[in-house]
Amino acid sequence: xxxxxxxxxxxxxxxxxxxxxxxxxxxxxxxxxxxxxxxxxxxxxxxxxxxxxxxxxxxxxxxxxxxxxxxxxxxxxxxxxxxxxxxxxxxxxxxxxxxxxxxxxxxxxxxxxxxxxxxxxxxxxxxxxxxxxxxxxxxxxxxxxxxxxxxxxxxxxxxxxxxxxxxxxxxxxxxxxxxxxxxxxxxxxxxxxxxxxxxxxxxxxxxxxxxxxxxxxxxxxxxxxxxxxxxxxxxxxxxxxx
Amino acid sequence: xxxxxxxxxxxxxxxxxxxxxxxxxxxxxxxxxxxxxxxxxxxxxxxxxxxxxxxxxxxxxxxxxxxxxxxxxxxxxxxxxxxxxxxxxxxxxxxxxxxxxxxxxxxxxxxxxxxxxxxxxxxxxxxxxxxxxxxxxxxxxxxxxxxxxxxxxxxxxxxxxxxxxxxxxxxxxxxxxxxxxxxxxxxxxxxxxxxxxxxxxxxxxxxxxxxxxxxxxxxxxxxxxxxxxxxxxxxxxxxxxx
Amino acid sequence: xxxxxxxxxxxxxxxxxxxxxxxxxxxxxxxxxxxxxxxxxxxxxxxxxxxxxxxxxxxxxxxxxxxxxxxxxxxxxxxxxxxxxxxxxxxxxxxxxxxxxxxxxxxxxxxxxxxxxxxxxxxxxxxxxxxxxxxxxxxxxxxxxxxxxxxxxxxxxxxxxxxxxxxxxxxxxxxxxxxxxxxxxxxxxxxxxxxxxxxxxxxxxxxxxxxxxxxxxxxxxxxxxxxxxxxxxxxxxxxxxx
Amino acid sequence: xxxxxxxxxxxxxxxxxxxxxxxxxxxxxxxxxxxxxxxxxxxxxxxxxxxxxxxxxxxxxxxxxxxxxxxxxxxxxxxxxxxxxxxxxxxxxxxxxxxxxxxxxxxxxxxxxxxxxxxxxxxxxxxxxxxxxxxxxxxxxxxxxxxxxxxxxxxxxxxxxxxxxxxxxxxxxxxxxxxxxxxxxxxxxxxxxxxxxxxxxxxxxxxxxxxxxxxxxxxxxxxxxxxxxxxxxxxxxxxxxx
Numbered sequence: 001x002x003x004x005x006x007x008x009x010x011x012x013x014x015x016x017x018x019x020x021x022x023x024x025x026x027x028x029x030x031x032x033x034x035x036x037x038x039x040x041x042x043x044x045x046x047x048x049x050x051x052x053x054x055x056x057x058x059x060x061x062x063x064x065x066x067x068x069x070x071x072x073x074x075x076x077x078x079x080x081x082x083x084x085x086x087x088x089x090x091x092x093x094x095x096x097x098x099x100x101x102x103x104x105x106x107x108x109x110x111x112x113x114x115x116x117x118x119x120x121x122x123x124x125x126x127x128x129x130x131x132x133x134x135x136x137x138x139x140x141x142x143x144x145x146x147x148x149x150x151x152x153x154x155x156x157x158x159x160x161x162x163x164x165x166x167x168x169x170x171x172x173x174x175x176x177x178x179x180x181x182x183x184x185x186x187x188x189x190x191x192x193x194x195x196x197x198x199x200x201x202x203x204x205x206x207x208x209x210x211x212x213x214x215x216x217x218x219x220x221x222x223x224x225x226x227x228x229x230x231x232x233x234x235x236x237x238x239x240x241x242x
Numbered sequence: 243x244x245x246x247x248x249x250x251x252x253x254x255x256x257x258x259x260x261x262x263x264x265x266x267x268x269x270x271x272x273x274x275x276x277x278x279x280x281x282x283x284x285x286x287x288x289x290x291x292x293x294x295x296x297x298x299x300x301x302x303x304x305x306x307x308x309x310x311x312x313x314x315x316x317x318x319x320x321x322x323x324x325x326x327x328x329x330x331x332x333x334x335x336x337x338x339x340x341x342x343x344x345x346x347x348x349x350x351x352x353x354x355x356x357x358x359x360x361x362x363x364x365x366x367x368x369x370x371x372x373x374x375x376x377x378x379x380x381x382x383x384x385x386x387x388x389x390x391x392x393x394x395x396x397x398x399x400x401x402x403x404x405x406x407x408x409x410x411x412x413x414x415x416x417x418x419x420x421x422x423x424x425x426x427x428x429x430x431x432x433x434x435x436x437x438x439x440x441x442x443x444x445x446x447x448x449x450x451x452x453x454x455x456x457x458x459x460x461x462x463x464x465x466x467x468x469x470x471x472x473x474x475x476x477x478x479x480x481x482x483x484x
Numbered sequence: 485x486x487x488x489x490x491x492x493x494x495x496x497x498x499x500x501x502x503x504x505x506x507x508x509x510x511x512x513x514x515x516x517x518x519x520x521x522x523x524x525x526x527x528x529x530x531x532x533x534x535x536x537x538x539x540x541x542x543x544x545x546x547x548x549x550x551x552x553x554x555x556x557x558x559x560x561x562x563x564x565x566x567x568x569x570x571x572x573x574x575x576x577x578x579x580x581x582x583x584x585x586x587x588x589x590x591x592x593x594x595x596x597x598x599x600x601x602x603x604x605x606x607x608x609x610x611x612x613x614x615x616x617x618x619x620x621x622x623x624x625x626x627x628x629x630x631x632x633x634x635x636x637x638x639x640x641x642x643x644x645x646x647x648x649x650x651x652x653x654x655x656x657x658x659x660x661x662x663x664x665x666x667x668x669x670x671x672x673x674x675x676x677x678x679x680x681x682x683x684x685x686x687x688x689x690x691x692x693x694x695x696x697x698x699x700x701x702x703x704x705x706x707x708x709x710x711x712x713x714x715x716x717x718x719x720x721x722x723x724x725x726x
Numbered sequence: 727x728x729x730x731x732x733x734x735x736x737x738x739x740x741x742x743x744x745x746x747x748x749x750x751x752x753x754x755x756x757x758x759x760x761x762x763x764x765x766x767x768x769x770x771x772x773x774x775x776x777x778x779x780x781x782x783x784x785x786x787x788x789x790x791x792x793x794x795x796x797x798x799x800x801x802x803x804x805x806x807x808x809x810x811x812x813x814x815x816x817x818x819x820x821x822x823x824x825x826x827x828x829x830x831x832x833x834x835x836x837x838x839x840x841x842x843x844x845x846x847x848x849x850x851x852x853x854x855x856x857x858x859x860x861x862x863x864x865x866x867x868x869x870x871x872x873x874x875x876x877x878x879x880x881x882x883x884x885x886x887x888x889x890x891x892x893x894x895x896x897x898x899x900x901x902x903x904x905x906x907x908x909x910x911x912x913x914x915x916x917x918x919x920x921x922x923x924x925x926x927x928x929x930x931x932x933x934x935x936x937x938x939x940x941x942x943x944x945x946x947x948x949x950x951x952x953x954x955x956x957x958x959x960x961x962x963x964x965x966x967x968x
Contacts, residue, residue: 026287033432036821039849040856071798072821093816095762096797115841115870118391123765130766143395144841144870145387146628149360150399153385157420160428186402186436187338194428205347232478233435237471278579281607282614312579313556337520338555357599357628365523372524386599386628388870484691554897602875629871629878632881633844637869641876660882670886677919677959678912683896684809716962717919721955 001230002066002109002171002200004030005222007043008050009118016205018057020220024227029054030200033036034070035212036090043211051081058083066200068108072100076217078105089113089141089176092124097101102131107110109171111139111202114152122166137169138162139200151179151216154187159194161189169197181207184218185226189233197239201226243472244271244308244351244413244442245465247283248455250292258447260299262462266469270326270480271296271305272442273475276312277454285453293323294375308351314342316416321346331355331383344373351413351442353381356394359361366410378406380404382433384419393421393458396429401436406424410476411439418456423449426460431475439481443468485591485714486550486655487682487707488514490697491527492534500542500689504704508711512568513538513547514684518554519696520574527695535565542567550593550684556584563588571627573597573660576608587617593655593684595623598636604652614617619670621653622646623684624675626661635700637662637670643678653681659700665691673717681723685710727956728792728835730756732939733769734776740812742931744783752952754810755780755789756926760796761938762816769937777807782899783959785811791836798826805830814840815867815902828857828898829850830930835948837865840878848892862962863895864888866917867927868903877905877942880913885920894918895923895968907933910944923965925936925954 003021008014010029018029033050035043038162054065059238064083069075070091078085088098091097092113101108108128112121125136140159152179162170172191174184188199204210204217218226234240245263250256250273254463260271275292277285288295296307306325309471311317312333321328324347333339334355342433350370354363366379370374384394396419405410414433416426430441446452476482487505492498502513517534521528530537538549546566553559554575558698562569568591571641576597578687585592592612621670624643627634638661646654658668672683686695688701698707702710718724729747734740734757759776763768780791790809795801796817804811811834816837817823823900827834827940832852838847849861867877878901888896898917900910914925921967930936930943944952960966 036819037821038846040821040853073799087270090819093762093764094820095766111472113841115388115839117389120764127766143387143389144630145385146357146630147359147385147397148632149403150397153387153395153397154399155389155392155395157396157397157425157429158434161391162422179454181404182406183399187399189479190398190432190436193471194432211379229435229479233475236474236478237431278577280577280604282579282611297516303613313558332577335520335523355599364521369524386872388872390874402635523912559780599872601873601950625872627871627873629869629879630841630882631843631881633887634881635881637871637881638883639873639879640907641880644909645875648908666890667883667886670906671883673963674882674916674920677955678916694892713919713963717959718960720958721915 001026001205002028002030003199003203004201005204005210006217007035007211008034008046008053010213011053011056014053014057015060017203018061018063021065021203022061024224027064028066029057029061032068035067035077036070036088048077051078057083069097069101072096074122075100075104080107082106082212083110087111091223092116092121095127098127099131100126100127102133103175105133107135107137108133109137109139111141112143113175114144117124118158118161118165121130125168137171137198139171150183152177154178156190156194159191161198162223163195170197171200173200175202175213179216181216181218181222184216185222185229188226189229191231192230192239193237194236199230243268244270244272245322245442245445247275247446247452247458248444249266249274249277249453250288250295250372253295255299255447256295257302258344259445260303260305262446263465264303264305271299272308273295275308276310276316278312278330284327290319293320293479295373297323298387311339311343316348317342319325321348324348326351329353334358334363337369340366340369341373343396344370344375346384347375348378349377351379351381351382352373353415356384358402360400360407367410379413382417382419383415396420398433399434400434401438405481413440413442414438417444417455421458423458423460425466426458427464427471430468431471434475434481435479437479441472454472485509486512486514486682487687489688489694490536490701491516491519492648492697494539495540495690498537498541499544502545502547502686505548505687505707506545509626512550513541514550518552518558518562519659520554521573532561534544535562536691539565539683540713541592552688553581553691555586556580558586559584560707562624563590563667565647568593571595576600576605579611582611584587586612586617589617591621592617593623594623595657597626598626602642602645602649608651621655621682621710623657623660625657634667636661639661640678643675643680647679655682655684656680657684659686659697662702665700665702668700669706669713672710673713676714676717676723679721683714728754728756728924729753729929730929732938732943733761733937734772734779735843735937737779737782737933740779740783741786744787744789747929747949748787748789749955750950753790754792755783755787756792758794760794760800760804762796762814774803781807784941795823795827798822800949801826802831805832808832813837816840818847822855824850824853825857828854828859828943831859831860833863834859835863835865837867837899838870838889840870841885843886844887844891848931850896863897863924864898865897867899867905877902880904882916882920884968885922886915889921897924897926898922899926901928901939905942906946907944910937910942911948911955915955916966918959919963921963925956
């Protein structure tokens with residue numbers, strides 16, 4: 001269970017969230033230091049300062065750090081602070097970056113592009129594997145469809161499908177996959193029932209003031225509720241959460 | 243839990259399936275007597291003979307009968323034999339038919355069209371409700387997207403979303419929603435975790451010889467496996483199955 | 485070139501439009517008397533009174549009448565007044581209705597469902613052809629995609645594709661296909677360049693007061709502009725308009 | 727009109743194509759030296775050797791060179807040889823790369839991602855404009871939809887829509903947009919009728935032996951046919967081709 005804020009905004013917000021998600025049972029902390037933003041005028045992240053904040057949160061809580069790397073030349077820097085390098089959906093087919101994290105060697109969380117097919121996802125993973133790094137987690141985070149009641153359409157059938165095609169673990173992101181905080185817990189439970197090996201969820205001390213993705217971030221209390229239902233479903237399907 | 247063959251092919255196949263799904267814990271029997279087929283040259287169903295077979299299966303097993311009605315003028319005939327009238331995805335916006343089942347008064351299972359928005363689905367239900375029939379169940383059965391590894395993309399976020407918008411029960415069809423027997427049990431479990439009020443699943447004594455939809459039909463044994471996992475997940479989320 | 489209002493609202497609006505589109509060069513008048521509406525509370529059309537208005541407009545202008553038939557039992561009534569029976573996108577897979585217009589024998593304009601594949605469209609046409617009616621026109625009117633800047637995505641590659649697969653004429657509806665009046669003329673021109681055999685366009689004396697689809701209806705003046713560019717493109721690709 | 731092979735395979739193939747498309751009326755030569763490939767095991771391009779071949783073809787024919795740059799660190803190298811830097815669809819949201827071509831200053835051809843919205847495309851262009859480079863051409867090359875009869879769905883309504891939203895020129899790629907050589911000429915004509923300011927088309931001396939995208943590449947003769955129909959339609963809508 002990976003949880004944390006969309007963006008690392010400051011030390012306090014990050015530490016507070018790390019403590020809360022740790023207490024609720026998460027094992028890793030997510031948080032963006034380098035933020036890929038649709039608009040050049042949006043908040044772009046704290047960069048190295050953000051990485052230091054994440055490392056400090058790990059120091060205190062023992063949570064592993066999962067954070068995104070945006071460009072080939074940032075790989076060594078991000079790898080110095082992170083335990084898992086995340087490749088965002090927009091970069092799923094940035095092959096130079098895939099090779100760079102492949103050579104780096106740290107575990108990689110590879111997010112599926114919003115219109116990528118299963119074959120394209122698996123071949124993107126192949127760029128990392130082929131560079132000598134076997135530790136790749138695939139992440140379903142929603143695809144673009146005509147549906148507008150959710151930000152994306154979370155395609156949970158990808159989970160059992162990928163399990164038949166590959167031995168790589170499959171993580172689900174119900175926060176981006178729905179875009180609405182009130183749908184996240186149910187879709188997290190559904191993901192686990194579908195067989196997901198992990199979840200990555202956005203949590204924020206005060207979603208209404210978040211610098212990015214506030215509408216899909218859970219409060220600490222909502223996250224505890226999510227952990228509760230997810231834990232019960234995991235037990236029902238014979239998985240352990242933690 | 244509604245289970246049964248795609249098409250009623252003959253009395254033996256239908257009775258055998260009814261007994262098996264009843265034994266595994268289903269409460270209703272599905273089976274098509276009038277079949278809407280993409281091609282005019284495909285098997286179109288046994289029509290009234292099929293309805294009689296379904297009624298005989300109910301008589302023996304006590305299962306409720308859920309079957310599709312294709313046209314306004316068939317409503318009285320189908321209603322004579324069925325407990326629940328199904329409106330197929332292709333007919334979700336056949337407004338005359340919706341009004342006809344509305345006036346008839348029996349419970350209706352309304353399937354979402356493969357490119358229908360949530361608003362269109364709810365307004366289609368409104369045609370039935372507005373004709374005086376409050377017993378409408380909404381059914382998510384997959385939408386058309388660019389994904390080709392499944393027949394449709396089962397959009398489970400529709401379940402919690404619809405629960406916020408309406409009091410109508412929400413049923414999920416993982417058979418049409420995936421199109422592959424080996425994905426059905428997992429997606430059934432996921433649907434229940436997402437909060438689904440019911441499931442409708444295709445089961446056949448011998449899927450390989452089925453006259454329609456064989457590749458997505460479960461064997462009796464697979465259906466028992468599905469019931470097992472679904473029951474455990476239902477318990478985890480505080481639902482009762484049966 | 486088929487043009488006219490979305491709905492027949494009254495005799496004056498219809499006649500005025502018929503005269504204007506005739507003057508601009510149209511050969512057929514479109515107009516809905518039976519309207520399939522997403523909501524049961526929207527205007528449902530003038531029904532037989534609307535058909536009479538259309539017939540009167542034909543009498544005066546000589547334009548052929550193209551109008552939608554919604555249900556099997558209305559086929560004889562609509563056929564009494566119309567020259568071409570339109571099957572709407574929502575009814576593309578209403579097989580009983582397809583057979584009914586097949587037996588009737590008048591020319592049919594078959595609109596593609598918003599998520600129908602090419603095979604499904606051709607097999608729907610097959611229901612009409614198989615009932616003995618060879619006069620079927622296929623109509624591309626936009627598909628559902630993630631794009632929201634237009635109401636639907638007009639897929640013009642359907643035109644040359646269908647021309648390779650079938651001898652049936654292909655008509656394009658840029659009004660529903662875009663949903664925005666200011667995109668209609670350009671997409672009409674593009675459709676003709678792609679090889680379309682016909683166009684069906686919504687025109688209204690005063691789009692802002694239209695009872696349905698006003699935002700995508702052209703004024704008389706805009707329609708003249710469309711005819712001008714369409715005529716030039718048609719000449720360029722060796723087609724005649726009229 | 728930009729035409730040429732998908733990949734620069736060798737000097738002979740490139741020069742031969744350059745001469746042929748020049749003779750038919752093209753003004754720029756396309757050709758990939760750095761190839762982004764879905765699989766790490768596919769042909770990845772000739773890299774700098776390919777750029778030299780393109781420059782030699784320009785020297786002989788006078789055609790401008792349009793070629794893709796895949797990574798930030800390659801920008802100076804590619805800019806040394808190319809007249810226009812192409813950003814491929816997979817990199818539309820590779821913001822570092824966008825900024826890098828923005829600072830470089832040469833004209834940029836920005837391809838729309840296969841599931842990018844209009845706003846995302848315009849904001850991606852904004853990354854380049856904001857870095858001080860006003861010479862950006864937007865390119866519609868097809869979106870991912872449920873349609874499988876074409877590789878992508880070419881959404882030509884993007885052309886008039888973008889013309890209303892921005893002053894940037896809009897180029898259409900009917901080769902990737904359809905994926906089938908026999909649909910390319912018609913869709914090129916349709917694009918021009920829709921108002922496109924430019925076209926980019928794949929041409930190969932012998933499509934059947936092409937190292938990439940052979941099934942959508944035109945022969946020299948087919949390209950001449952395309953130029954013929956495009957020229958006539960351009961004249962009809964008041965554009966000049968060349």
